[in-house]
Amino acid sequence: MNDAKAGGMFLPRDREWQPNALAPDYKSSIKRSPKSKLLSFPTSLSEETSPIFGHDILGEFDHDLIVNYAKQGESAIGPRLLVHGTVRDEMGRPVPNALIEVWQANAGGRYRHKNEGYLAPLDPNFGGCGRVITADDGTYEFRTIQPGPYPWPNGPNSWRPAHIHFSIFGHGFAQRLITQMYFEGDTLIPLCPIVGALGSQDAVDILTAHLDMGRTIPMDMCAYRFDIVLRGAKQTYFENRSEGL
Amino acid sequence: MTEENERLKESPSQTAGPYVHIGCTPNFTGIATYETDLGALMKLGPVTGQEITIEGAIFDGDGAPLLDALVEIWQADANGLFNSANEMRGASDPNFSGWGRCPVDMETGEFRFETVKPGRVPWVDGSLQAPHITMWIVARGINIGLQTRIYFADEVEANLSDPILSQIDDRDRLTSLLANEDENGTHRFDVHLQGPRETVFFDI
Numbered sequence: 315m316n317d318a319k320a321g322g323m324f325l326p327r328d329r330e331w332q333p334n335a336l337a338p339d340y341k342s343s344i345k346r347s348p349k350s351k352l353l354s355f356p357t358s359l360s361e362e363t364s365p366i367f368g369h370d371i372l373g374e375f376d377h378d379l380i381v382n383y384a385k386q387g388e389s390a391i392g393p394r395l396l397v398h399g400t401v402r403d404e405m406g407r408p409v410p411n412a413l414i415e416v417w418q419a420n421a422g423g424r425y426r427h428k429n430e431g432y433l434a435p436l437d438p439n440f441g442g443c444g445r446v447i448t449a450d451d452g453t454y455e456f457r458t459i460q461p462g463p464y465p466w467p468n469g470p471n472s473w474r475p476a477h478i479h480f481s482i483f484g485h486g487f488a489q490r491l492i493t494q495m496y497f498e499g500d501t502l503i504p505l506c507p508i509v510g511a512l513g514s515q516d517a518v519d520i521l522t523a524h525l526d527m528g529r530t531i532p533m534d535m536c537a538y539r540f541d542i543v544l545r546g547a548k549q550t551y552f553e554n555r556s557e558g559l
Numbered sequence: 560m561t562e563e564n565e566r567l568k569e570s571p572s573q574t575a576g577p578y579v580h581i582g583c584t585p586n587f588t589g590i591a592t593y594e595t596d597l598g599a600l601m602k603l604g605p606v607t608g609q610e611i612t613i614e615g616a617i618f619d620g621d622g623a624p625l626l627d628a629l630v631e632i633w634q635a636d637a638n639g640l641f642n643s644a645n646e647m648r649g650a651s652d653p654n655f656s657g658w659g660r661c662p663v664d665m666e667t668g669e670f671r672f673e674t675v676k677p678g679r680v681p682w683v684d685g686s687l688q689a690p691h692i693t694m695w696i697v698a699r700g701i702n703i704g705l706q707t708r709i710y711f712a713d714e715v716e717a718n719l720s721d722p723i724l725s726q727i728d729d730r731d732r733l734t735s736l737l738a739n740e741d742e743n744g745t746h747r748f749d750v751h752l753q754g755p756r757e758t759v760f761f762d763i
């Protein structure tokens with residue numbers, strides 16, 4: 315029996331790097347953070363397998379938030395954006411067929427949600443959700459509009475920096491991840507207690523997308539690059555597969 | 560190890576926030592961009608094995624149910640096989656997805672999964688684990704998704720020899736991982752984020 319199997323397929327999560335459950339400045343975490351130490355175990359098949367989604371689930375405009383909720387011939391209001399990147403694992407291997415689901419506020423910072431009470435207006439042509447599946451080389455891209463920052467009831471005067479929420483499925487349920495993408499140069503980033511739950515500036519930097527003039531489409535849309543890293547496997551699935559043959 | 564230096568850091572997690580439904584269950588919140596919400600149905604036709612319902616709620620440190628959480632479960636079919644491209648041991652039940660996603664009810668906090676009782680799955684040393692369901696919880700105030708497992712209270716023997724359960728000495732904590740079947744055949748699994756009944760959460 316080789317080491318990789320004895321210890322589980324996926325590398326243990328670096329919990330020092332990941333945010334603490336309790337981040338007191340983020341008020342909602344106070345009553346929602348477990349107090350006991352997490353019990354650590356190596357991954358088994360329960361975490362090394364996962365649903366893997368095919369491109370066939372995608373509708374024609376699932377990747378285009380500018381039009382996927384808009385009336386025929388209309389489009390969402392706001393600066394047009396191309397967001398793209400590569401999903402890799404910690405070993406640097408591209409992750410193909412990763413499902414990425416995104417959601418965001420509209421250009422005014424307002425979400426289309428029944429619990430949302432911000433006075434900024436809804437955009438009748440913007441729903442705020444989209445999804446893509448990574449290509450064979452792990453790349454993805456979607457089109458959207460620049461989300462606005464918004465106030466929220468945390469402290470007396472709390473504002474979220476502009477952000478896009480990401481939910482990602484890799485190839486093992488151990489890789490399941492939800493995170494947020496921020497925008498380079500946003501002065502609200504260092505003031506945000508949710509960002510502050512991250513333990514280091516390096517972690518903040520990884521979640522900050524950069525303007526990518528190389529992919530910007532002239533006279534159409536600016537591009538932002540946001541790369542994602544999922545937990546790494548000590549062996550590839552291919553190696554695993556050949557063992558079974 | 561030179562490889563160590565080349566390793567990338569995993570993307571840090573951030574909370575799903577209160578509007579996770581927009582991205583993950585848009586139909587649930589009235590945005591009909593997609594045909595259906597992914598994970599709404601786990602049984603796609605006649606399934607093999609014992610069909611079960613799992614219900615529960617997630618309670619915060621004040622004992623109040625979370626009304627904005629999203630729960631996902633992932634499990635083997637009745638024969639212990641996963642409906643996954645990574646399943647190398649055989650073909651799982653084609654009518655069973657193995658994956659469910661459920662936003663808790665915005666008024667009551669209840670989640671509900673119509674699924675099948677999972678078979679046993681091997682542990683890293685090849686021995687069999689007790690039947691279990693992997694659960695993952697995200698919500699506003701949760702900075703990184705919480706991982707736990709649903710085991711079954713009536714699987715007394717399998718639970719005793721389970722490699723994970725057998726390492727939890729505290730009886731009360733162990734009990735937090737057991738779903739109990741009620742008189743209607745529904746398995747109840749409540750999650751407590753804090754307090755004397757705090758659920759065991761995993762780092763797997």
Ligand SMILES: [Fe+3]
Nearest residue numbers: 474477479576
């Ligand atoms: Fe948000």
